[in-house]
Amino acid sequence: MRTPQTMLDKLWAAHEVLQRADGVSLLWVDRHLVHEGSHHAFAKIKERGLPVAEPSLTFAVVDHYAPTRGRTKIADPQIARMIDTLRNNAAAHSLRLYDLLDPHQGIVHVVGPEEGITLPGLLINCGDSHTSTHGAFGALAFGIGATEVAHVLATQTVWQRKPKSMRITVNGTLAQGVTAKDIALGWIAKLGTDGAQGHAVEYAGSAIRGLSMEGRMTLCNLSIEGGARFGMIAPDKTTFAYLEGRRFAPKGAAWQSACADWATLASDGGASFDREVTLDAAEIAPTVTWGTSPEQALPISATIPDPADVPAAKAEAARAALDYMGLKAGQKLEGMPVDQVFIGSCTNGRIEDLRAAAAVLQGRKAKVPGLISPGSAQVKAQAEAEGLDRIFTEAGLEWVASGCSMCVGMNGDLVGEGKRCASSTNRNFKGRQGRGARTHLMSPAMVAAAAVTGALTDVRTLLEGRAA
Amino acid sequence: MAGWSTHTGKAISLPLANIDTDQLIPARFMSVPRSEGYGPYLLHDMRRDEAGQLRADFPLNGHPETSVILAGRNFGSGSSREAAVYALVDAGIRTVIAPSFGDIFASNAVNNGLLPARVDEETWKILQATTKDAPQGITVDIKARSLTLGAVTAAFALDESWATKLINGWDDIDLTRNHGAAIAAFKRTRSQTVAWAWPAATD
Numbered sequence: 001m002r003t004p005q006t007m008l009d010k011l012w013a014a015h016e017v018l019q020r021a022d023g024v025s026l027l028w029v030d031r032h033l034v035h036e037g038s039h040h041a042f043a044k045i046k047e048r049g050l051p052v053a054e055p056s057l058t059f060a061v062v063d064h065y066a067p068t069r070g071r072t073k074i075a076d077p078q079i080a081r082m083i084d085t086l087r088n089n090a091a092a093h094s095l096r097l098y099d100l101l102d103p104h105q106g107i108v109h110v111v112g113p114e115e116g117i118t119l120p121g122l123l124i125n126c127g128d129s130h131t132s133t134h135g136a137f138g139a140l141a142f143g144i145g146a147t148e149v150a151h152v153l154a155t156q157t158v159w160q161r162k163p164k165s166m167r168i169t170v171n172g173t174l175a176q177g178v179t180a181k182d183i184a185l186g187w188i189a190k191l192g193t194d195g196a197q198g199h200a201v202e203y204a205g206s207a208i209r210g211l212s213m214e215g216r217m218t219l220c221n222l223s224i225e226g227g228a229r230f231g232m233i234a235p236d237k238t239t240f241a242y243l244e245g246r247r248f249a250p251k252g253a254a255w256q257s258a259c260a261d262w263a264t265l266a267s268d269g270g271a272s273f274d275r276e277v278t279l280d281a282a283e284i285a286p287t288v289t290w291g292t293s294p295e296q297a298l299p300i301s302a303t304i305p306d307p308a309d310v311p312a313a314k315a316e317a318a319r320a321a322l323d324y325m326g327l328k329a330g331q332k333l334e335g336m337p338v339d340q341v342f343i344g345s346c347t348n349g350r351i352e353d354l355r356a357a358a359a360v361l362q363g364r365k366a367k368v369p370g371l372i373s374p375g376s377a378q379v380k381a382q383a384e385a386e387g388l389d390r391i392f393t394e395a396g397l398e399w400v401a402s403g404c405s406m407c408v409g410m411n412g413d414l415v416g417e418g419k420r421c422a423s424s425t426n427r428n429f430k431g432r433q434g435r436g437a438r439t440h441l442m443s444p445a446m447v448a449a450a451a452v453t454g455a456l457t458d459v460r461t462l463l464e465g466r467a468a
Numbered sequence: 469m470a471g472w473s474t475h476t477g478k479a480i481s482l483p484l485a486n487i488d489t490d491q492l493i494p495a496r497f498m499s500v501p502r503s504e505g506y507g508p509y510l511l512h513d514m515r516r517d518e519a520g521q522l523r524a525d526f527p528l529n530g531h532p533e534t535s536v537i538l539a540g541r542n543f544g545s546g547s548s549r550e551a552a553v554y555a556l557v558d559a560g561i562r563t564v565i566a567p568s569f570g571d572i573f574a575s576n577a578v579n580n581g582l583l584p585a586r587v588d589e590e591t592w593k594i595l596q597a598t599t600k601d602a603p604q605g606i607t608v609d610i611k612a613r614s615l616t617l618g619a620v621t622a623a624f625a626l627d628e629s630w631a632t633k634l635i636n637g638w639d640d641i642d643l644t645r646n647h648g649a650a651i652a653a654f655k656r657t658r659s660q661t662v663a664w665a666w667p668a669a670t671d
Contacts (some may be wrong), residue, residue, distance in 0.1 A: 014662075017647070017650055017651055017654045018647060018650050020629070022628050022629040022632070023629070024629045026644065026647060026650075026651075028651070028654055028655065028658065030665050031667075037498065037549070039499075039501075040502060040550065040551075043501070043502070048641070050641070056666075056667065057666075057667070065499075078499050079499075081499070082499050116667075116668070117667065119664070119665075121662075121664075121665065122665060127548055128547070128548055129546065129547045129548040129572055131548075143548040143572055144548060144572070144575075145548050145549075145550035145553070145572060145575065145576035145579065146550035146551075146576075147550060147576065147579035147580065147640070148575070148576075148579070150641065151640050151641055151644065154641050154644075154645075155641065155644045155645065155651065156651070156655075157644060157651055159640055159644070161627065161629065163571075192542075193486060193542055193545055194541065194542040194545065194568050194570075197542075197568060197570070197571060198571060224546075224572075227542070227545065227570070227571065228571075229571045229572060247668075247670055248667040248668050248670065249668060250663075250664040250668050251668055254663060254664050254668070255664075257663075257664065258664035261662070261664070292486075293486050293488075313485070313541075314485070316483075316484070316485070317484070317485045317486060317540075320484070408495050409495060409496070410495050410496070410498070410499075417518075427488075427490065427546060427547075429488045429490040429491065429546060430490070430491055430513070431490055431491065431494050431513050432490050432495075435494070435513055435518075
């Protein structure tokens with residue numbers, strides 16, 4: 001009898017061209033996504049006079065430096081140069097480019113799934129750590145550095161040692177106002193930002209099956225914040241329903257045949273994982289970060305810990321984080337004033353995220369300024385068709401075009417020095433949103449709640465009597 | 469890229485955990501072409517004040533000859549930006565010693581001749597005690613997986629394939645192109661048996 005296999009085993013075997021004596025595999029890459037930050041890699045292949053090996057499997061997206069206002073004439077010459085460099089590289093190598101004015105432009109990890117570029121069973125690389133997002137479809141998707149991007153461009157393959165396997169099972173039902181973001185911040189707080197280092201994480205259990213594709217993408221996206229380069233979820237009816245009819249997804253008989261193949265990707269019953277973690281969905285509450293690492297997260301009802309009470313190995317980091325964040329041990333998270341809010345990013349910039357934020361903001365005014373940047377032009381159009389943009393602007397928030405925006409600040413959307421921002425993004429690192437910026441990570445609904453009260457707030461108190 | 473197997477230089481201690489890639493190089497410097505050098509941006513916002521001047525109290529600033537950094541756990545966590553490695557390498561750093569590294573950072577490091585030397589927590593404490601007051605001379609030997617810091621000799625861990633790559637200074641693209649026939653055969657089989665793995669034709 002065949003040994004039961006994990007989804008990781010199946011995906012790995014399906015892409016292995018060869019394995020070296022030292023155990024490192026050469027893997028075939030089905031999709032390669034590039035962005036403005038890939039300029040180092042294009043320079044490397046140019047230096048060697050090499051073409052892109054598979055232009056039809058390579059897609060270019062303007063996102064990291066995309067201005068969210070004034071797109072037709074870019075004011076900052078450095079930003080204009082970065083975008084022009086990608087345009088030139090895409091043209092030189094005949095790559096499909098999602099440029100600023102393309103109605104399908106957006107953040108690479110939002111555009112890939114929307115366009116059906118992302119499919120179950122594929123190996124997907126991108127020079128961005130949040131490439132784990134695409135694993136939500138049952139793909140082997142992982143972020144790579146510039147040298148590896150150049151290697152994929154030149155050969156359509158990547159060298160990689162197979163990671164260990166880890167399964168995070170979440171059973172039960174999430175309470176109202178609790179989202180995939182809270183599951184992610186919850187497990188990262190429990191296991192640490194290096195808790196899944198060296199592992200590929202598969203998420204399973206009834207709470208995961210119950211998530212929409214948007215929620216699954218949020219969860220897989222944040223795998224890297226727990227140290228895992230890979231996150232994945234077995235494809236099912238939810239996956240197929242999301243993908244059917246997408247531009248680059250298979251059609252007709254090919255679709256039927258693909259779905260049959262994809263249904264076999266799930267881990268076999270009895271497959272063994274190197275590590276197993278189980279969480280109870282009912283115990284997960286709306287969660288916010290208080291420090292400068294995603295592991296420094298707590299339920300909104302908690303108080304900020306005293307570094308003297310945290311494990312010795314993390315005490316110094318906690319002290320440094322409180323100092324940077326301008327916080328004191330024993331302060332309550334709820335009621336902590338914020339200066340501004342941001343909703344967007346590859347983590348939480350999808351239509352479901354905007355709907356959740358709008359459900360809180362409808363008919364209310366924001367007490368602090370804020371920016372909402374949809375994850376793609378398609379998300380923007382959909383939100384406008386549903387009237388969500390009016391809810392945001394009537395609340396006093398700014399509704400802008402799509403891109404990585406204030407998650408990483410490369411396009412100039414920055415949080416000021418010492419300012420406190422409630423943010424739906426993925427990293428609360430020192431300086432991530434701007435030098436001296438103080439980031440609190442949370443779900444889009446929680447960001448909306450913070451906008452309404454001007455302080456960190458349990459969104460559940462604002463959802464009473466409303467459909468979430 | 470030139471390979472190397474031993475290095476003798478100066479080590480300093482930077483005993484912070486989770487020095488992420490946003491701290492190693494803030495995003496605003498990443499549009500610079502590599503040829504201009506990334507050294508000045510290394511740990512920019514930690515090392516420099518608001519006016520961009522070096523802080524006298526930051527350990528690295530008093531010792532520009534530093535070539536080895538002893539850092540806390542989870543060094544290089546966060547984004548895949550290889551610029552974090554460029555900043556270290558261009559500032560003259562050859563080795564980072566830590567209890568653990570971000571997975572993507574570690575492979576980026578090896579691709580640029582920078583050794584991510586992993587040590588256990590006990591060893592780390594001893595090395596930290598040795599360097600906490602003043603920089604120390606250090607010798608790193610990749611083949612022996614051993615380092616000598618002041619009077620202390622300790623072992624470090626490194627994936628075998630990474631050791632080979634660092635020592636030989638191999639370039640993966642050249643190696644892989646030797647497997648061109650195997651790749652072409654794999655592609656042919658996959659396109660015949662897994663047709664859905666290619667993007668559907670569009671109008």
